[in-house]
Each structure stands twice: as structure tokens, then as C-alpha cells.
Amino acid sequence: MIEWLTAGGTFGGGELVYTGGPVVIGIAAIGALLVFAFAVGPGLRRRIPEFGALGLGLGLVVLVVARPVWLAESERVEPGRLVVLIDASRSMAVAEPGGSTRFDAALALAERIEPTEVFHFGGELRAGAPLGATLDGTDIAGALQALSRRYAGEELAGIALISDGIDRGGLIRVDPAGARSLDPSVLPALPGPLTVYAAGSARDVADVSITHVVSGSFAFLRSPFQLEVLVERSGMAAEAVPVTLTRNGQTVGTSTATFDEAGRGRAVFKLSPDAPGRFVYEASVPVAADDAVPSNNRMSRVVRVVRDRVRVLQVCGSPSLDQKFLRLFLKEDPGVDLVSFFILRTQADLRSGFMPDEISLIEFPYRRLFSDDLPTFDLVILQNFDYEAFFERDSARLLGNIADYVRAGGALAMIGGDRSFDLGKYGGTPVADVLPVTLGVSGAAVDEAAFAPVLTEAGARHPVTRLVAELSENAALWQRLPSMHGTNLTGGAASDAGVLLSHPSQRQGGAALPVLAVRQVGLGRTLALTVDSSWRWSFSEAALGGGNQAYLRFWKSAMRWLVGDPDDQAVVIELPRENVEPGESLQVTVRVRDAGFAAVPGATVVGSVSGPDGEVPLSGLTGADGHVGFGVPTATRGAHRVKIRALAADRSELGSAETVYAVFTRDPELDRISADAETLRALADATGGAFVPGGTWSPPLRKEAAGRVVTDRRESALWSAPLLALVAASLLSLSWWFRRRAGQR
Amino acid sequence: MKLSPTRRGFMGAAAAFALAGCRSAHAFGPPTRVDVAELQLSRGTLSRPNAWSRLLLETVQTTSVECTPRAVQLEPDDPELFAHPFAVLVGNAELPALKPAAREQLVRYLSYGGFLFVDDTSGDPDSPFDRSVRSLIQQCFPTRPLTVLSAEHSVYRSFFLLREPVGRVALHRRLEGVALGSMHPLLYSQDDVSGALDRREDGLDLHACVPGGERQRREAVKLAINLIMYALTSNYKHDQAHVRQLMQEGRLE
Numbered sequence: 001m002i003e004w005l006t007a008g009g010t011f012g013g014g015e016l017v018y019t020g021g022p023v024v025i026g027i028a029a030i031g032a033l034l035v036f037a038f039a040v041g042p043g044l045r046r047r048i049p050e051f052g053a054l055g056l057g058l059g060l061v062v063l064v065v066a067r068p069v070w071l072a073e074s075e076r077v078e079p080g081r082l083v084v085l086i087d088a089s090r091s092m093a094v095a096e097p098g099g100s101t102r103f104d105a106a107l108a109l110a111e112r113i114e115p116t117e118v119f120h121f122g123g124e125l126r127a128g129a130p131l132g133a134t135l136d137g138t139d140i141a142g143a144l145q146a147l148s149r150r151y152a153g154e155e156l157a158g159i160a161l162i163s164d165g166i167d168r169g170g171l172i173r174v175d176p177a178g179a180r181s182l183d184p185s186v187l188p189a190l191p192g193p194l195t196v197y198a199a200g201s202a203r204d205v206a207d208v209s210i211t212h213v214v215s216g217s218f219a220f221l222r223s224p225f226q227l228e229v230l231v232e233r234s235g236m237a238a239e240a241v242p243v244t245l246t247r248n249g250q251t252v253g254t255s256t257a258t259f260d261e262a263g264r265g266r267a268v269f270k271l272s273p274d275a276p277g278r279f280v281y282e283a284s285v286p287v288a289a290d291d292a293v294p295s296n297n298r299m300s301r302v303v304r305v306v307r308d309r310v311r312v313l314q315v316c317g318s319p320s321l322d323q324k325f326l327r328l329f330l331k332e333d334p335g336v337d338l339v340s341f342f343i344l345r346t347q348a349d350l351r352s353g354f355m356p357d358e359i360s361l362i363e364f365p366y367r368r369l370f371s372d373d374l375p376t377f378d379l380v381i382l383q384n385f386d387y388e389a390f391f392e393r394d395s396a397r398l399l400g401n402i403a404d405y406v407r408a409g410g411a412l413a414m415i416g417g418d419r420s421f422d423l424g425k426y427g428g429t430p431v432a433d434v435l436p437v438t439l440g441v442s443g444a445a446v447d448e449a450a451f452a453p454v455l456t457e458a459g460a461r462h463p464v465t466r467l468v469a470e471l472s473e474n475a476a477l478w479q480r481l482p483s484m485h486g487t488n489l490t491g492g493a494a495s496d497a498g499v500l501l502s503h504p505s506q507r508q509g510g511a512a513l514p515v516l517a518v519r520q521v522g523l524g525r526t527l528a529l530t531v532d533s534s535w536r537w538s539f540s541e542a543a544l545g546g547g548n549q550a551y552l553r554f555w556k557s558a559m560r561w562l563v564g565d566p567d568d569q570a571v572v573i574e575l576p577r578e579n580v581e582p583g584e585s586l587q588v589t590v591r592v593r594d595a596g597f598a599a600v601p602g603a604t605v606v607g608s609v610s611g612p613d614g615e616v617p618l619s620g621l622t623g624a625d626g627h628v629g630f631g632v633p634t635a636t637r638g639a640h641r642v643k644i645r646a647l648a649a650d651r652s653e654l655g656s657a658e659t660v661y662a663v664f665t666r667d668p669e670l671d672r673i674s675a676d677a678e679t680l681r682a683l684a685d686a687t688g689g690a691f692v693p694g695g696t697w698s699p700p701l702r703k704e705a706a707g708r709v710v711t712d713r714r715e716s717a718l719w720s721a722p723l724l725a726l727v728a729a730s731l732l733s734l735s736w737w738f739r740r741r742a743g744q745r
Numbered sequence: 746m747k748l749s750p751t752r753r754g755f756m757g758a759a760a761a762f763a764l765a766g767c768r769s770a771h772a773f774g775p776p777t778r779v780d781v782a783e784l785q786l787s788r789g790t791l792s793r794p795n796a797w798s799r800l801l802l803e804t805v806q807t808t809s810v811e812c813t814p815r816a817v818q819l820e821p822d823d824p825e826l827f828a829h830p831f832a833v834l835v836g837n838a839e840l841p842a843l844k845p846a847a848r849e850q851l852v853r854y855l856s857y858g859g860f861l862f863v864d865d866t867s868g869d870p871d872s873p874f875d876r877s878v879r880s881l882i883q884q885c886f887p888t889r890p891l892t893v894l895s896a897e898h899s900v901y902r903s904f905f906l907l908r909e910p911v912g913r914v915a916l917h918r919r920l921e922g923v924a925l926g927s928m929h930p931l932l933y934s935q936d937d938v939s940g941a942l943d944r945r946e947d948g949l950d951l952h953a954c955v956p957g958g959e960r961q962r963r964e965a966v967k968l969a970i971n972l973i974m975y976a977l978t979s980n981y982k983h984d985q986a987h988v989r990q991l992m993q994e995g996r997l998e
Contacts, residue, residue, distance in 0.1 A: 317809070318809040318811060319808070319809065319810050319974060319977040319978050320777070320778075320779070320810070320811065320977065321777065321779065321830055321977070322777070324830070324858065324976070324977045324978070324979070325858055327979065328858055328928070328979065331927065331979065331980070332926060338984075339984070340978075340981055342981060344808055344809055344810075344904055344974065344978075345809055345904075346809045354967075358905050358906060358967070359904060359905055360902040360904060360905065360906045360982055361904075418811075450776075485776040485777050486777065532777050533776065533777050535830075538857060539827050539828075539830060539858055539859070540827055540828075542827060542853050542856075542857035542858075543826075543827035543853075544824075545853075547857070548857050548858075
């Protein structure tokens with residue numbers, strides 16, 4: 001009530017301030033004087049109470065018009081703020097000797113410091129206490145700069161920095177000689193004294209880490225390339241460590257890395273990739289019981305293996321027109337590395353009387369070719385080649401080598417002639433097991449009648465015989481090609497072979513005799529062409545005024561299909577890079593082509609990317625160019641495998657493909673994990689602060705003068721106080737009562 | 746007799762052949778075997794009637810190549826020419842001018858895998874045939890002149906190792922050729938190679954070889970066989986494996 005009457009004024013201390021305008025106050029005073037002068041009359045002595053009450057009442061009215069305000073001010077001092085910065089990078093998660101992590105120690109220190117405010121940082125400063133040591137890119141100077149900007153113009157009682165000192169920002173500079181020192185130019189003017197607490201112990205933690213896997217991003221098929229694994233150790237006395245290298249999960253070699261005085265070592269692997277494609281090479285070192293960071297003991301890298309050229313072995317039992325034209329094609333193709341061996345002379349030719357020294361023949365190195373050298377070829381062509389005269393007692397082994405080569409991913413083509421198929425006595429041999437046609441024909445094994453091969457339904461769509469994209473045009477082209485002069489007779493197609501060309505009249509087992517057949521055997525492919533006059537497809541076409549495109553396309557397509565090059569499949573996944581940084585944008589393009597290698601628009605492409613974090617589905621439709629693009633995840637380190645299937649509009653499968661990429665597994669935060677107390681000490685020195693070694697305690701520096709003064713200001717508008725109006729009204733009423741009592745009007 | 750490593754290496758391979766025994770050559774009929782097409786431009790171009798059958802027989806007897814020992818006579822513009830990838834043109838007199846269609850077919854024939862051996866049988870260093878051949882080649886291949894083959898050319902080692910090419914005469918002791926890509930599909934001799942091959946019906950040689958006699962004829966036969974082998978295998982003998990081994994064995998410098 002009293003506070004209401006006095007408009008909140010306590011009048012304990014302060015000063016009275018008039019807030020009314022002087023002109024208004026002057027007018028009010030003059031008005032009051034005029035009223036008073038008008039009221040004053042005879043009997044002044046007897047009417048003193050009346051005039052006294054009137055004068056006081058008018059005076060109060062003038063006072064109200066002057067708008068008096070009671071202003072009361074007081075001051076108090078608050079204690080200064082203490083800010084804590086906690087390093088929350090992944091290196092803080094390293095377990096110290098004893099078991100607890102640096103991060104645990106940092107939280108305990110922060111609690112003991114009793115800060116007013118808490119921040120944490122990795123690459124940038126964030127408010128609040130950290131939930132875990134999960135951040136990248138420790139930038140101590142950056143965190144201090146951000147703090148300085150945040151408290152610009154203010155003073156802090158103290159700043160406590162808790163870190164292991166492993167800085168990935170610009171705090172440390174390295175001179176040309178390799179010496180490390182703190183760069184004071186990156187440090188800001190701090191708003192308070194800095195106390196630096198080391199979170200790591202003075203002792204090195206025990207760790208072996210793979211810091212780099214060095215190789216080019218691609219290598220050539222069957223050409224040696226070097227892959228170097230760099231290893232570092234700390235806190236342990238091991239002199240060497242075994243390094244294991246795997247390719248797509250299969251061990252390809254083990255080597256030993258011997259550490260130098262600085263604790264660095266390297267292991268070198270010399271590799272010769274035997275298949276094209278992308279492969280994940282992963283290097284690993286054993287994890288010791290006290291290894292602080294097991295996750296840095298392995299590292300992956302994807303190497304793309306490409307063919308520089310298709311390496312072809314052409315072995316021919318007799319120089320012939322068929323051999324001539326095939327060699328011309330192979331020799332003129334810049335993408336082919338051709339090794340030819342032609343049997344120029346047989347025992348039957350020795351009667352001619354010429355001495356061996358006159359002849360340029362060389363020994364046929366068949367043992368080496370069909371054993372050690374065999375895996376170096378992408379494609380082996382046995383053209384009218386009779387193995388028996390050469391292989392002798394080694395026949396089973398060498399023919400077995402050829403079959404094994406095919407199953408392991410090699411390609412084999414057998415071309416007809418009087419030394420091929422059953423005429424070459426391949427029946428019952430390991431080679432017969434991988435051919436697309438069956439052997440063991442009894443009686444005549446050859447039909448010398450001319451015939452025009454018939455394009456089968458499978459052949460109409462197969463890339464080997466799809467010489468032009470349009471089906472009807474392709475069929476017409478095959479009909480136009482010249483006839484063949486004779487064929488080897490076989491037992492028909494193997495059960496899992498595809499017949500692309502067949503004989504128009506010869507039948508075997510109820511089906512047309514295959515003339516051209518293909519087969520997938522294990523990882524490899526085989527082709528059988530039972531004629532020796534395919535050269536006529538080249539030369540006879542030229543006779544009609546055309547070129548030899550049909551012949552060239554046929555053999556080029558056959559070669560590409562046989563070697564199964566990843567880039568020559570119906571569905572191809574293209575990657576701009578095989579190795580990417582975490583978080584880097586990566587777009588894969590899927591290219592879909594039909595059997596004639598024409599773009600397939602509107603194909604449904606489905607698949608997935610599987611990586612360390614699980615599987616991400618992919619789905620899309622190809623555009624007019626037969627391409628569709630997908631962004632793929634790169635957040636998590638490790639190898640990622642992309643698997644794709646392409647479906648035509650009728651849901652039939654057009655093909656599938658898969659590839660790999662690696663999100664670089666080197667984690668900079670865990671590259672160097674021993675706490676760097678020297679950097680922290682230098683930081684404290686450079687800022688005039690204090691350094692508290694790990695495992696010890698000292699309270700943070702404080703600047704008491706940085707306590708903040710807070711002013712309390714209170715205003716009471718007296719002119720609006722009801723008490724003032726009440727008193728003025730009472731006085732004027734009392735004056736009026738005295739006046740009436742004195743008989744005045 | 747102790748064999749040299751070179752000979753032992755060769756005989757090792759030869760022994761392997763022996764185990765195969767003598768086998769008859771099936772092939773798939775005459776069309777798939779090698780024969781010779783004689784280009785017929787005037788009477789003189791058919792002046793060596795039996796030379797080519799002899800060459801094909803010698804080739805069959807000496808090499809593994811399966812031949813049909815025959816020569817077919819064809820006009821240069823006959824499409825049948827494309828059924829016979831080995832062709833010859835011989836003569837000793839001026840050739841009649843070829844019709845454009847014939848020239849065009851000849852160029853196409855050589856560009857797509859055919860082979861033509863041109864043989865001047867005149868024994869004259871400045872023969873009318875030589876002039877007309879050079880003129881014809883210039884018309885067919887205006888940007889690809891005849892050039893003398895180097896001693897390292899594949900034709901000199903395609904089967905026999907030859908030091909110099911000779912025929913019935915040994916005036917020029919060289920071959921010239923037109924290069925298309927890595928091959929010379931047209932080779933030209935002015936030493937009458939076909940004259941050294943030609944013989945009578947009873948098998949006796951028709952022409953004496955001068956100045957080297959039968960030794961020279963033997964070299965001419967070797968050259969002719971090399972021509973067949975070169976036409977079939979092109980630069981096969983320049984493949985790295987062959988060059989390396991021949992050099993290791995001292996048969997090639």
C-alpha cells in the first residue's frame with residue numbers, strides 16, 4: 001500500500017530529479033501565484049490557516065507539474081568467468097598406459113577446474129561439454145581464435161585448455177630442416193590468462209600403425225608394379241613387424257618392415273596382376289595386446305588393373321590363307337600384342353634336300369609357351385594345330401595346362417582345319433573338356449562340301465556375331481557373306497555352350513551341327529570355329545567393292561568377348577577415382593549396352609553399395625545415352641563394393657557388373673598418437689600462461705580484476721504517486737473549508 | 746658327328762615332327778589351299794607356263810604349306826582374282842594399259858590381303874616391261890613408290906635365309922616393293938625368277954641360269970618359296986621371338 005502511495009519510492013538513498021519541462025513548470029507556477037493573489041482578501045491575520053492551506057496545495061500542484069522522480073542507484077561485483085576448452089578429437093580416445101583414455105582424464109580435469117562455461121573443439125569450437133572424442137582435424141590455434149572472437153571486448157578470469165597437444169591445424173610450423181616449432185603468429189590476443197593442461201601422460205603409448213600404402217592408382221595387366229607399405233611404431237621396442245598384403249581378401253604376400261631409429265619402417269611388395277579390374281589391396285600388421293589403436297593396423301587401397309594391350313598367342317599348324325588373314329587382322333590392331341608360332345615344316349617336308357642351316361626355322365618353344373608363359377596371354381588361338389607331334393609324352397600335362405588356364409580366366413579359340421578338333425586328336429584330352437563342341441567323332445571327321453553357315457537365334461543377339469546393331473540387317477549381312485569350303489565334324493555343342501552359327505544340312509544328335517560355338521568355362525571363355533575359310537569373309541567382301549568390315553568386326557568382337565574385358569561388358573560401372581577421402585563427393589556412372597554394344601535407354605538399373613556401415617540400395621533408369629549416375633557414400637573409411645544389375649523393359653536381365661572403391665582408411669587423427677607435451681608447454685609460454693603436465697594438478701590462472709561490476713538503478717516517479725495528489729487535494733479542500741467558515745464565498 | 750647347339754635345337758623340333766609320321770594333308774578341298782593366279786595382260790604375261798606349278802610343288806615338298814599345284818590365268822578385272830590371294834605378273838615386253846576398273850580392283854586386291862609378285866623375264870636392265878610396270882605401279886599407288894627392300898626384310902628369311910635374291914639371271918640381285926602398312930603386298934624382281942623355275946613337261950629345266958648355273962637356280966627356288974611364305978606369314982619372321990633366337994644361334998646378324 002505504502003509502495004503504491006509512493007509510486008515505489010523507498011527514499012533510502014538517491015536523488016530527486018525533476019523531469020518536467022521548465023516552460024510548463026513556469027506556467028504552472030505563474031498560474032498558482034495568480035490563483036493565490038486572487039484568493040487573498042481582507043482579514044489576513046484571521047485567515048492565515050486558509051491562505052496557508054491554499055498556498056501549500058497550489059505548491060504541491062506545481063510540484064506535480066514539475067514531474068519529480070526519485071532516482072536510486074547501487075553497485076555490486078560478480079566473480080570473473082572461467083572458460084574451459086576440451087580437445088574432443090579422436091586422438092583423445094587413445095588409451096593411456098593404465099587403461100583410461102585421455103578423454104576420461106580431460107573430463108575429470110574439467111570437473112575439478114569448476115568452470116563457468118565449457119567448450120570443446122576438433123576442427124572448430126563448439127559450445128558445451130563434449131559427448132565423446134569423435135572429432136577430426138584438431139586445430140588448437142583455431143579454437144583459441146574462435147574463443148577470442150566470442151569474448152571480444154570482455155575479460156575472462158581464466159582460460160583452461162585441455163588437450164593431448166596433437167595439432168592438425170597450423171599451430172606447428174616445420175622449417176626446411178624438418179625442425180618443428182610453435183608458430184606464435186597464429187595465436188590471438190586472449191581475453192584472459194591461459195592455463196594449458198596436458199591430457200596425455202609423458203610416456204609414449206604403445207602403437208604400431210600403417211601410415212601409408214603407396215602405389216599408383218592403376219597398374220598394367222601382367223606388368224610388375226610396386227606397392228609400398230609405410231609403418232610406424234611408438235612406445236614399443238619391436239625391431240620389425242610382419243606386413244601381410246591381401247587382394248580382395250586373399251593373401252598375396254607377406255613381407256617384413258624393419259624399423260629405423262625414428263621408428264619408421266617399410267615393406268615392399270612386387271606384384272604382377274593377372275586379371276583386369278579394380279582390386280582392394282589391404283595391408284595389415286598384427287595387433288599387439290597393448291596396442292593403443294588397433295584400427296590403424298590395417299589400411300586399404302584400390303588399384304585399377306588395365307590392359308595396355310590384349311596379348312594373343314596364335315599357334316598355327318601350317319601357314320594357310322586362313323592363318324594369313326587372321327594374322328593380318330591381329331597384327332594391324334594396335335590393341336593387340338601378338339605372339340605367333342607357325343609350324344613351317346613337318347617331318348614329311350624333310351625330303352626336299354635343303355640343309356637346316358639354310359632355313360630360318362627356330363625351335364618351337366611349346367613347353368615354355370604352354371606352361372610358364374601361358375598365364376601371360378589373354379587369348380590362345382589354336383589354328384589348325386596338331387599338338388601330338390610336339391607335346392609327345394608331355395601331352396597330358398600341357399593340354400591340362402591349357403584347360404586349367406581357361407578355367408582360371410584365360411580365353412581359348414580353336415579354328416578348324418585338317419589338324420583341328422578330332423583331326424588333331426583332341427578328343428578325350430583336357431582341352432576337349434573346355435571346348436564348346438564335343439569331340440570323339442567316329443569315321444570321317446570332315447565334310448568338304450561348301451555351305452553357307454546359318455545364323456542361329458542365339459547368334460542373332462550375341463556380341464560375337466552381332467556385326468551390326470539392327471537384327472534384320474545383321475541377318476542379311478550374314479546371308480550375304482560367302483560360303484565356307486568344308487568343316488570339321490564334331491559331336492555337337494557342349495551342353496552349356498551357345499551355338500552362334502550352324503551348318504545348314506549337317507546334323508548331330510538331332511540338332512544342326514555347330515559351326516561357331518562359344519562357352520563360359522569357369523572364369524574363362526572358349527570359342528570353336530570349325531571352318532578354315534573365314535578369310536573369305538574378308539577377301540570376298542572386298543571383291544564386291546566393299547571393305548572387309550564384316551571380317552574385322554567378327555574377329556574383333558570375338559576377341560573382346562573371349563578376353564572378357566571389364567570395359568567391354570554389356571554393363572559397365574565407371575568410377576572417376578578408386579580412392580577417395582572421407583566425405584568426398586563420388587559419382588559412379590553405369591553404362592548399359594546391348595549385345596551389339598549399342599546404348600540401351602530406359603533400362604532399369606538396381607544394385608547396392610556395401611561398405612563398413614552396411615548396404616545402401618541404388619536404383620535408376622538409363623537415359624538416352626544408356627547411362628545413369630549415382631552418388632555413392634564416402635563417409636566411412638574402408639572398402640566399398642558396388643554391385644549392379646541392369647534389366648530391360650521386359651524385366652529380362654541385360655547384364656551385371658561390380659566394382660570397388662576405397663574411402664581412404666588413413667585417419668590423420670590416429671596417424672601420430674603420442675601426446676605432444678612440448679607443443680602445449682610452448683603454447684603456454686607463448687601466451688604468458690601456465691602449463692600443467694599430464695597426471696599432475698594445479699589450479700588455473702585467474703585474473704581477479706576481471707570480476708564484473710553490475711549497476712542496480714531504480715527510478716520512482718513521485719509525480720504519479722497517489723499520496724501527493726491526495727495531500728494536494730486535502731490542502732485545497734481545507735483552504736476552501738476555512739474560507740467558508742470565515743464567511744467568504 | 747657332334748651337332749652344334751643350333752642344329753641340335755632345330756633337330757629337336759624336327760624329331761618331334763618325325764613322331765607325327767607322314768600324314769596326308771586333308772585340308773578342306775582345293776579352295777582352301779594355296780595356288781597361283783597368273784595375271785593375263787598380253788601373250789608375254791603367260792610366258793612361264795610351268796614355273797608356278799613347280800613352285801607350288803617345291804613348296805609342298807619343302808614346307809608345311811598345303812598347295813594346289815596349279816596356276817589359273819585371270820584378267821586383272823576378273824572378280825575371281827579374290828579367290829586366289831597369291832598372284833603373279835610376268836613379262837618381257839611393254840604391258841598394255843589397264844582399264845580403270847582393272848586398276849581399281851588390283852589396288853583393292855592388294856589393300857585387303859592379296860599378294861602380287863611381278864617378274865621381269867627379259868634379263869634387260871632397261872626393258873619395256875620394266876618401264877610399263879613402274880608406270881602401272883605409279884598409277885595404282887601414286888603416293889607409295891617402289892622401293893628397294895633392305896637386306897633385313899622378312900622375305901629374305903620367311904623360310905630360307907637368303908643373302909641376295911637372284912633368278913635366271915643375277916643382274917640386279919634385289920627386290921623392290923610397295924609398302925602398305927607393315928607389309929609389302931607387291932614385290933618386283935628384274936632377275937627372271939620364274940625363268941629359273943620354268944621347266945618342260947618332262948620335268949627338265951627350260952632355261953639355264955647365268956652366271957651361277959644350278960647353284961643359282963637353287964637360290965632362285967629358295968627365293969620363290971620365300972615369296973609364298975612371305976605372302977602367307979608377312980613379317981612373321983620379324984617377330985621378336987624369331988629374331989632373338991636366330992641371332993642367338995648365329996644364323997642372323
